[in-house]
Amino acid sequence: MPSEITPAGLRERKKEETRRLLLEGAARLFRERGFEGTTVADIAAQANVSVRTFFRYFDGKEALLLPDGVQIFAYVENALSERPADEDPLDAVCNALLAAAEPFSASTLTALGHPVEDLENVVTTRLVQAFSDFEERLTVLVRRRLPPGTPDADLQAAVIACAALSAVRAVLRTRRARRAAGIEDTGPAPLRRAFALLRGMGSVERP
Structure with missing residues (x-):
């Protein structure tokens, strides 16, 4: 049976997945390195996205708290x-x-x-x-x-x-x-x- 998920629906699912990965990755890094020891670049790399992409979701690492x-x-x-x-x-x-x-x-x-x-x-x-x-x-x-x-x-x-x-x-x-x-x-x-x-x-x- 063909998938009924529209391109717009797929984009939303991808956005939610990226957001989840950023949050989970940040939580892991904060525990391991502390807040000050973690950079936005570290968080982005953990989620396998660019820093530019990170800022599409959050205005800074403080927002992840x-x-x-x-x-x-x-x-x-x-x-x-x-x-x-x-x-x-x-x-x-x-x-x-x-x-x-x-x-x-x-x-x-x-x-x-x-x-x-x-x-x-x-x-x-x-x-x-x-x-x-x-x-x-x-x-x-x-x-x-x-x-x-x-x-x-x-x-x-x-x-x-x-x-x-x-x-x-x-x-x-x-x-x-x-x-x-x-x-x-x-x-x-x-x-x-x-x-x-x-x-x-x-x-x-x-x-």
């Missing part, structure tokens, strides 16, 4: 679906974002041989941007968790989602300011601390 926005949102969506149904919506969202951020934490970067002091800010910046890009989609997920008859459910869902994502952005701004002032972060992990502060400001109104 995180999956794309679709995958990150899937992490959040899955984490949120696993939260207890009776958990306060704000707590559920904060816990889901924490769970999604954990694979990109300082401890994980250290385990991969990355110099955290140089890369943590890069990773946080990209993670914040990815979270911000699905603000509306997160609002939809939050609204589904609100009890039936919740007053102004659309508004409450939007406030909860935006507040949680704003806490992530606040962590980034505060870290930058502290580092510029020569102040070291101490105490709990900044993102966890930010969510604790946010939870203390109030929770969802019940019907």
